[in-house]
Amino acid sequence: MSLGLEKGRSSELIGLGGEHDWQLLHTCPIGQSASIATADRNGLDATYQHASNIRTMRKVHEGILFQMTPDAVSSQHAAKNLMQEEVDIDNIEALVHPHGPALVNLYFRIIHPSFPILHKEVFIEKYNRTYREIVPHLLAAVYALAVRWWAYDADLLLEEKVDEDALVRIASQSVQTAMHHPRLNTIQAGLLLLQRGRDASSADNSWTWSFTASLIGLGQHLGLHLDCIAWAIPDWEKGLRRRLAWALFIQDSFSAMVFGRPCLISMRDWAVAPLQTCDFSENSPDEVAGRDGGGSSSIENGKLLFMELAKLSTITARVLQQLYSVQALATVTEPQQVLALGKPLGNDLADLLKNLPPNLNIENLQQGRLCLSGFFHFALQATTAVLDRRMLWAIQRSPAGVDSQFAQIFRTALRQRAYNLVQLVSQLQPEHMEAFWFFAAGSCGVILGCFLALLRVTSTTLEESDELKGLMNEFEWQLRIKVRMGKWVLYTLARLKTLGWDEWKALEPDFDAIPGDRQRLGALQSNAVDTGDPAHSLLSAKNNESSSVPLQENNSATWLTEELEDLEIPWDLGGT
Known part of the structure; x- marks a missing residue:
């Protein structure tokens, strides 16, 4: 029997450090209503009680206990305290009728493969019987997100689009009510609502x-932060829980990065093992094809993408925790300190890209398929930029200065990063842009734009400044010609303009005011022999168009690894 999706009852993890004492629960249960129900191998309660207003305890594994609360109890409490009205699911269906089945088809064709937070078989089985078997908040959220791909259904293309905003309002209201008796579908609906494009x-x-x-709090309430592999619950729910757990982790890491907040999930309280293919419930034969034969997403590639995003999110979280926490910002201030922490993180990013499955390469396009990998590469570049700028801050603020040779190597590497990220944007094709992109895409674009601007305003030579200005222009141009392909692109452009994009491009660095160490760095760069580095030749000086220099993906993530290994300088980077 399901634990997180049981009809009529919600579950609550009994924390060992809370009001309940584990030993007391075993030795002296508080009345029959609190009796412990031990689950057998199929997840059935040995002392199953489902009568209204009777709470039971369900043990799914040694040391893992859940309190099972009938909806009648939590709903009565919510009604007394909040006077919230239940959402009528027929009102939701009326908003989309008769297009509900087509929208569900679109959802599983395009969104679900790379964001597999639903159990498709269970959802479809219930929906085919009647839409009333789907909880209102989840049904409205699925419909609302699928509306974005309205034109990908041959029949819907000729119909008037349904009211997406009305669906979102209903889903949001229903989720708030469901939080009083949460299930896994409460978190599913919430995550879908968070993936909608943002308006700058x-x-x-x-x-x-x-x-x-x-949502993270609800996930902990439902035990998603724990390893459920040995729990007495159905196998399909184990996979669903693990996918949902990592979806929350991805949401947390990238939300923290783009909002400049601390991560909410602590690795000390995270016991979920890395995802494996067996955690996914569908395979290639389960793919939903469009009626016109095109515009679908690969389930197998979607699995790979979700697993790689989970890996990337753990590195992103470590970058934020080790270099951007309140304590780290106060104590990790010198370049050598940042390097000691940043180099292993950069190496992990490089290894992630080096070992990326070939199907997720940015240039891997398939006829009639949407390419799911665009957001992954975008997010990887953003995480790398967040890591790089921490060292750049330290170099700029170091009162003692840094070794000029190291600074030259570092800035050369950063210029290569700048070219790589602009080249990445230029490589995005309609097949990438029309696929499902996670919520953070627009903000990742803002981070990358700000990274280009930061490099320009800290330039040490006029040549470097002009090159970076050209890259900023090319970055903006590549986004402008793609603005109709994704809502997140408009967010990036509008947000950058609000922050000061035009001023950053117009600003001319005052090289006379550059401190001595940066002046020496500028001289080194000006006198450097041109070795054919694409950093000196990517842009055409004549027409400001980018050339066909290939994207050097390994360089875009590795953090000075090869350069510093060959450089015989002490790890103390202070200037002499």
């Missing part, structure tokens, strides 16, 4: 961050 003019960051925190 009215981005509600406070709601997005606080709602993310609420």
